[in-house]
Structure formats: C-alpha cells, structure tokens
Amino acid sequence: MNITTRNLTHTDFAVEVIGVTLDDVHKEGVQRRLQYLWLKHQVLLFKNLDTENEQRLAGLSKVFGRLEIHSRIEYLSNQVPELLYISNVKEGDRKIGALGDGEAGWHTDQTYRPTPALGSLLAAHVIPPEGGNTSFADMYRAYDALPEELKHRISGLKAVHSYEHFNEQYSEPSNSKQKADGTVQTHPVVRTHPITGRKSIYCPKSVVPYIVGLSPQDSQALLEEIHERSFRPEFVYEHKWNLGDGVLWDNAAAMHRRDTWDPAYPRLMKRTTIRPPEDLAVPF
Ligand code: OGA
Numbered sequence: 001m002n003i004t005t006r007n008l009t010h011t012d013f014a015v016e017v018i019g020v021t022l023d024d025v026h027k028e029g030v031q032r033r034l035q036y037l038w039l040k041h042q043v044l045l046f047k048n049l050d051t052e053n054e055q056r057l058a059g060l061s062k063v064f065g066r067l068e069i070h071s072r073i074e075y076l077s078n079q080v081p082e083l084l085y086i087s088n089v090k091e092g093d094r095k096i097g098a099l100g101d102g103e104a105g106w107h108t109d110q111t112y113r114p115t116p117a118l119g120s121l122l123a124a125h126v127i128p129p130e131g132g133n134t135s136f137a138d139m140y141r142a143y144d145a146l147p148e149e150l151k152h153r154i155s156g157l158k159a160v161h162s163y164e165h166f167n168e169q170y171s172e173p174s175n176s177k178q179k180a181d182g183t184v185q186t187h188p189v190v191r192t193h194p195i196t197g198r199k200s201i202y203c204p205k206s207v208v209p210y211i212v213g214l215s216p217q218d219s220q221a222l223l224e225e226i227h228e229r230s231f232r233p234e235f236v237y238e239h240k241w242n243l244g245d246g247v248l249w250d251n252a253a254a255m256h257r258r259d260t261w262d263p264a265y266p267r268l269m270k271r272t273t274i275r276p277p278e279d280l281a282v283p284f
Pocket residue numbers: 086099104109120122132133134256257258269271
C-alpha cells in the first residue's frame with residue numbers, strides 16, 4: 001500500500017492522507033506510517049469515511065493511542081461510547097450532542113484536565129449546506145515565529161485553564177461528572193510535545209482566564225499578545241467539511257475553533273478522544 005499526503009496549507013501543517021482504506025488500519029505497516037504522518041503533520045484529513053460505521057471510526061482512532069470515553073457522558077454514542085457527538089440535533093427535548101450550533105472559540109481539547117487528550121478525530125456525519133467550518137492553527141510554527149524577547153518573557157510562565165471560562169462563552173455548564181473530576185488546571189504557557197519534543201504555544205484565551213503571578217491587567221495584556229501571535233492567517237487552516245471527512249488533530253501542537261451556521265440546519269459530527277501514552281502524559 002502506498003500512503004501519500006497532499007498539503008492543505010503552504011506549510012505541511014495540514015495534509016490530506018491519500019491511499020489508506022479502513023480495511024487496512026489493523027496492519028502494522030499502515031499503523032506505523034499513519035503514526036509517523038501524525039507526528040510530522042499536525043492535522044490529517046481522511047476523506048470518504050463511512051461515518052455510519054462507528055466501530056471503524058474508533059478503529060482508525062485507536063491507531064494513534066488508547067481512546068478515552070469522554071466525560072460529557074450525556075452526548076456519547078449509544079452504540080460505541082468512545083464516540084462523542086457534537087451536534088445541534090434534538091431527539092424530542094433531548095440534545096444529542098455537545099456545543100450546539102454556536103461558535104466555539106480557539107481552544108485545544110480538555111486542557112481543564114491534568115493530562116489532556118493528545119488527539120481528537122472529528123468526522124462529518126451530517127453537515128449544513130454552508131457554515132460550520134472548523135479552523136486549525138499551528139502552535140509549533142506560531143511559537144517558532146515569536147520574537148526572542150517574547151519567548152523569553154513567557155518561558156516558565158503558567159496559565160490557569162478553566163472549562164467554565166470556555167463554557168460561559170461557547171458551551172453549556174459542566175455536568176456533575178466533570179465537576180467531580182475537576183474543571184480547572186494549570187499548564188505551562190509553552191508546552192513541549194511528549195513525543196516530538198517540539199515546543200508550542202498552549203495558552204488560548206477562550207479557556208485561560210489568567211496567567212499565574214501577573215496582575216489582572218498584565219495577564220490580560222499578555223493573553224491578548226499571545227492570541228494575536230497565535231492565530232495569524234499564515235498559521236491557520238480552515239476546513240470546509242464534506243460528508244465523510246474525518247480530521248485528526250494533535251492537541252499539543254494545534255488549536256481549533258469553529259464557525260456558527262444557520263441553526264435551521266442539522267450538523268452532526270462524531271468525535272473520538274485519544275489519550276497520550278500514560279508515561280509521557282506529564283510533565284509538559
Ligand atoms: C471538538 C470541537 C469543533 C466542531 O469536537 O472538540 O471543537 O467543528 N469541534 O464541531
């Protein structure tokens with residue numbers, strides 16, 4: 001099997017993976033090739049996935065690590081609990097998915113946990129005719145491009161990540177399981193990838209209410225400065241979904257956000273959550 005890639009960005013941050021079918025993902029050679037591609041590139045696009053077949057979405061995700069059953073238990077698939085639904089669809093009065101139809105600001109998944117997910121795969125099962133695009137930003141290159149003076153200033157700083165801070169702007173309150181597990185965590189502003197060893201910016205203001213040890217004014221100013229540097233157009237890939245697209249991203253090296261769409265249209269995305277290797281999960 002010849003698995004190749006096609007760049008989706010002017011760098012090799014986001015690529016389409018060509019030449020792999022889900023029949024082959026159990027093969028050792030295919031797995032190694034995909035794992036390599038995922039470390040080399042931070043966003044992988046797989047086209048034409050059968051999103052009805054949830055076992056297979058889980059199977060593709062498992063190539064990259066153990067799967068986590070997400071703590072938004074009210075939105076898990078009934079068939080395959082490793083899948084979380086992201087949707088505005090309702091069955092009667094019951095929402096079937098997280099995030100509804102609103103915008104979601106720049107973030108990276110689960111930073112409110114002590115050992116956040118390393119990866120997420122999001123697959124398009126039902127999409128609106130337009131809108132609902134998801135954008136990804138390259139935190140390796142954003143970090144590399146920082147002026148040395150700013151790298152120096154943020155080196156060693158830590159930021160508080162609060163799920164409620166994000167939820168107040170873009171989602172709904174944490175459920176009781178999430179509250180019990182904890183929704184506030186402190187992480188370095190610059191993190192080191194557990195496998196590649198590369199540094200990246202890990203400080204989205206959607207999730208971070210403040211940076212530890214700074215006055216509120218200085219903290220806010222630095223968050224704005226980091227934000228402005230992180231999401232410049234040259235670091236961003238905006239994905240317009242087609243049915244059957246699956247996008248896998250590296251939560252340590254990329255951030256993502258999504259646009260709203262006309263709420264009259266349903267959108268249903270199926271997501272898996274990929275754990276880091278436990279012995280490399282911390283420190284950052
Ligand atoms: C997610 C997420 C964005 C989208 O599933 O973590 O941020 O496009 N989804 O729905």
